[in-house]
Amino acid sequence: xxxxxNPSYFPLGLPIPxxxxxxLSAPYWTGLRHNRLLVQRCNHCQTWQFxxxxxxxxxxxxxxxxxxxxxxxxxxxxxxxxxxxxxSLRNHGPYIAVLVELxxxxxxxxxxxxxxxxxxxxxxxxxxxxxxxxxxxxDPPYSLLQWRMPLKxxxxxxxxT
Amino acid sequence: xxxxxxxxxxxxxxxxxxxxxxxxxxxxxxxxPEFKLALKAILSACQDAGLDPREIDGFASYSDDRSxxxxxxxxxxxxxxxxxxMQWGGGGGxxxxxxxxxxxxxxxxxxxxxxxxxxxxxxxxGRFGQTTGIDTISGEKAYLMPxxxxxxxxxxxxxxxxxxxxHGVRQEAMRAIALASYHHAQVNPRAVMYGKPLDxxxxxxxxxxxxxxxxxxxxxENDGAAALVLVSEERAKEFRQKPVYVLGAAxxxxxxxxxxxxxxxxxxxxxxxxxxPDLYRMAGLGPSDVGVxxxxxxFTGGVVMALAEHGFFxxxxxxxxxxxxxxxxxxxxxxxxxxxxxxxxxxxxxFELVLEAVRQVRxxxxxxxxxxxxxxxxxxxxxxxxxxxxxxxxATL
Numbered sequence: 001x002x003x004x005x006n007p008s009y010f011p012l013g014l015p016i017p018x019x020x021x022x023x024l025s026a027p028y029w030t031g032l033r034h035n036r037l038l039v040q041r042c043n044h045c046q047t048w049q050f051x052x053x054x055x056x057x058x059x060x061x062x063x064x065x066x067x068x069x070x071x072x073x074x075x076x077x078x079x080x081x082x083x084x085x086x087x088s089l090r091n092h093g094p095y096i097a098v099l100v101e102l103x104x105x106x107x108x109x110x111x112x113x114x115x116x117x118x119x120x121x122x123x124x125x126x127x128x129x130x131x132x133x134x135x136x137x138x139d140p141p142y143s144l145l146q147w148r149m150p151l152k153x154x155x156x157x158x159x160x161t
Numbered sequence: 162x163x164x165x166x167x168x169x170x171x172x173x174x175x176x177x178x179x180x181x182x183x184x185x186x187x188x189x190x191x192x193x194p195e196f197k198l199a200l201k202a203i204l205s206a207c208q209d210a211g212l213d214p215r216e217i218d219g220f221a222s223y224s225d226d227r228s229x230x231x232x233x234x235x236x237x238x239x240x241x242x243x244x245x246x247m248q249w250g251g252g253g254g255x256x257x258x259x260x261x262x263x264x265x266x267x268x269x270x271x272x273x274x275x276x277x278x279x280x281x282x283x284x285x286x287g288r289f290g291q292t293t294g295i296d297t298i299s300g301e302k303a304y305l306m307p308x309x310x311x312x313x314x315x316x317x318x319x320x321x322x323x324x325x326x327x328h329g330v331r332q333e334a335m336r337a338i339a340l341a342s343y344h345h346a347q348v349n350p351r352a353v354m355y356g357k358p359l360d361x362x363x364x365x366x367x368x369x370x371x372x373x374x375x376x377x378x379x380x381x382e383n384d385g386a387a388a389l390v391l392v393s394e395e396r397a398k399e400f401r402q403k404p405v406y407v408l409g410a411a412x413x414x415x416x417x418x419x420x421x422x423x424x425x426x427x428x429x430x431x432x433x434x435x436x437x438p439d440l441y442r443m444a445g446l447g448p449s450d451v452g453v454x455x456x457x458x459x460f461t462g463g464v465v466m467a468l469a470e471h472g473f474f475x476x477x478x479x480x481x482x483x484x485x486x487x488x489x490x491x492x493x494x495x496x497x498x499x500x501x502x503x504x505x506x507x508x509x510x511x512f513e514l515v516l517e518a519v520r521q522v523r524x525x526x527x528x529x530x531x532x533x534x535x536x537x538x539x540x541x542x543x544x545x546x547x548x549x550x551x552x553x554x555x556a557t558l
Contacts (some may be wrong), residue, residue, distance in 0.1 A: 010309060015295040017303035025303070051304060051421045077323040077428070083370040085312035087293045092367075097310050099423050109424050111319075113308050120181050124326050140297070146305055 008133060009095070009113045013088025014083035016135075020156055025052050027066040032143035035132045037071040039105050040064035071130025071145060073100040076109055078122045094118045100128055100147055108141050115148040164536040170443050173558045175264040175399035176404035179183060179212060179390035180196035180516045183203025185353050185507035189284030191384035199280035200236060201229035202386035206276065210222050211401035212388045219244030219261035219275035223255025224510055228280045228386075244272035247414070248548075252313070253457045253503075253511030255378030258548035260515060261410035263391045273396075278388035279512040288382050289313060304422035314379055317543050318371040321462030324429035328476035332373060334483035335363050335461035338497065339377040339504055341488035342458065346501025349527045353383060354505035380503035390435075390518065405552050408535065409444030410543035411436045412548035419545050425431040431466035436549060439451040441472075444551045449468065451551070452532025453496045453521045455514035456539040458503045462544030468497075471539065471549070490528035494508070499528040518552050 041048040043151045057061045064149035067090035077099040084090045096114040101107045113132060114122060125138035128147040135142050181202045191198060207214040214237050219246065220230035230245035244266035248255035256279065283289075292311040310316055324330060341360035346352035359377060367376040368517035397404035415435040418425045427434055441447055450473055457465045465479050473495055474482040475517070482494075490496035500506040500517035507513050518528040518536040530536075532556050538550040 008309075013485040014309065014311075015292075015298035015302070015306040016298045017307050018299050019303075020299045025299070026490060029303075041272065050424060051301070057417065057420075079315060079318035079322060079325070080369070080372040081309055081315050082317075082368060082372075083314065085292050085315065086309075089309065095309055097308050097315065099323075109422075109428075111305055111308055111310055111422055124323070135506075142307075 009115065011088050011092060016138060016140065018140060018142070022161070023083065026053065028052060029142065031066070031068070032132060032145055033134070033141065036068050037045065037130060037145060038066040039069050039108055040103075041067040049104040050105070050110070057128060069102060069105045073102040073128060075099070075112070075122065075124055075126045075128060077103040077124060078114065096122060098122070098128070098147055109120050110145065110146045112145055115146050170260065171264045171268060171407050171410055171537060172393050173406050173408065174268045174392050176394055176402040177389050177395060177408045177519050177552070178392055178402060178404055178505070179206040179208070179210025180388070180403060180519050181207070181209050181468045182351070182509070182513065183385045185351055185509065186384040187353060188288060188382040188384055190537065191282050193282070195280050195282035195285050196228050196232070198282060198384070199233065199243055199278060199388075202274050202278055202280065203233070203237070204387040206388040206390050209402060212274070212390055213506070215239050216274050217276050218242060219263060219266055219272035221246045221259045221266070221275055221277045223248035223259040224251055224253065224279070224361035226279055227286070228278070233523045242264040244275055250544060250546045252459060252541045252544040254544040254547045255412070255547065256375070256457065256511030256515060256540040257410060257538050257550035258392065258412035258540065259547065260389070260407065260550055261412060261548065264407050264410060265280035267391060269529050273393065275391045276388055277391060278386060279510045281510060282384045283382055284384060290382055294295060301421040303534055311447060311464065314371040316376055317460050317463065318374055319423065320430075320543055321460065321466070322373055324462065324476070328428050328479065330465060330476065330479045334375070335378050335467055336361060337485045338458065338461040338486045339364055339461050342498045342502045342504035343484070344489060345499050345528045346505035347398060347505055349500050352501040352506040353381060369450060373462065374460055377465065380459050381508045383508040385507055385509050387509045387516055389516060394471045403523050404555065405519045405556060406555070408446065408551040408557060409440045410548070410550045411439035411547045414545035414547060429466070431463050431470055431540070432545050432547045433467055433470035433542070433549065436547055437471045439550045440551060446535060446551060450535050451537045452535055453490070453499060453518075453530035454537045454539065455500070455502065455518050457511040457514060457541050458498065459541065459543065465543040467539045471537070490530045492543040496528065496530040499526050514538050518550070521529060522552050522554050
């Protein structure tokens, strides 16, 4: 994974994700900041689990191990959003949120944005790859995981600085 | 009392003897604060029943209602407080569960006369559809809000999109649900959208909120309060109105429905996969016994899924079943949301739907269904826990 900083999909101002006070999801957010996608996998029964919990839902072993997975998957569902539910999105125009399943991690799903033309046709089942979006100057700093069509098939590409 | 869970039942054990609501307002338009709205609705329900409000000995609500039971009891000067139950979970998923909790309190001997209610003043406390003013976020919303999945429309559109994809459901099925609610609201003077009709062209031309939801696929946001009075079956006939009996109630959700973010195994679902069979089992009834349905419309897509999960049609049949004519009272196959519901009567967080089901069984709806002995209410599709309720007349016992 490259360490380049990708432009933010949204204007600044949306809520900043932070781990809960008890730290349950802290490894996930820290992982994103280092270009690593971490998902829980039970060290006892190998079950994948996301979002995180303190125990494995299958065998009840505590503290499932955070395991790095390749950030690629396929679109499980999607939505094109027009109405701004936050003042920072006024006059921003439509945007696309996707739900991506990771077949190599037993189909756990993640929500992100589909980079590129917000009016592009979206097809459920399309393979996508992850792009880490870093907000290093934010207070507190944080990183997101976005998604794009694989470069070889993308029709619309966001400029990457 | 004992036996297996399925031999224990609320069926016929409690009855709704009074209903009441405030005037329903556009969000922010209520002249009264939230707690005053709650008091007005409760007094109205007591008056409908012919009950001295001091006889109330329990309160039940849901969605973290701010009008707290002890304050209500003190304000009303009730002789005592015996039950105070709050159903966990947000949205309208608890609108039927609150009735079930009240019924269970009565059947278990904890209380005699329980008010179930919901009060909401968004001008006083803020809207559900706007999320500004949050700096940092953790938990489920941390995986959603930074991606613009902020308010309920964005949180539920992908669930509906997946269901449409899996079963070939078309936009017209959702449109029929919106049109039915607006049609019914046009003869309901309580309705916020009374005098504001909707037709297919206006629906189609309306702006997208979050595809596949047009503006008219989304519930309103409103101010008001609604309440009902529940007593034991033994006392049901002491009151002014025809008693309406609880035939069954259920709440909850299936395996890992609460897996966040958007990781529930049955994703394209309204969360009734286990809850609908539980309800029918308690009532000893099936979908063919139901003459009229009130189904919570947070979004029309949730109604499509919830009706399918309650057995009125298979998901693949949704396009054929969900036509406007099928959903209208009095002539449709399954009159739906006969007061206008969350879309067009009032977003009273679904409690207006419970009151409308009572009116249907009494025979006093402004859109009366001809088969009104058994009325179904479905609460808060797509959330967890969800809940549902079957009400019936004396003749169904």
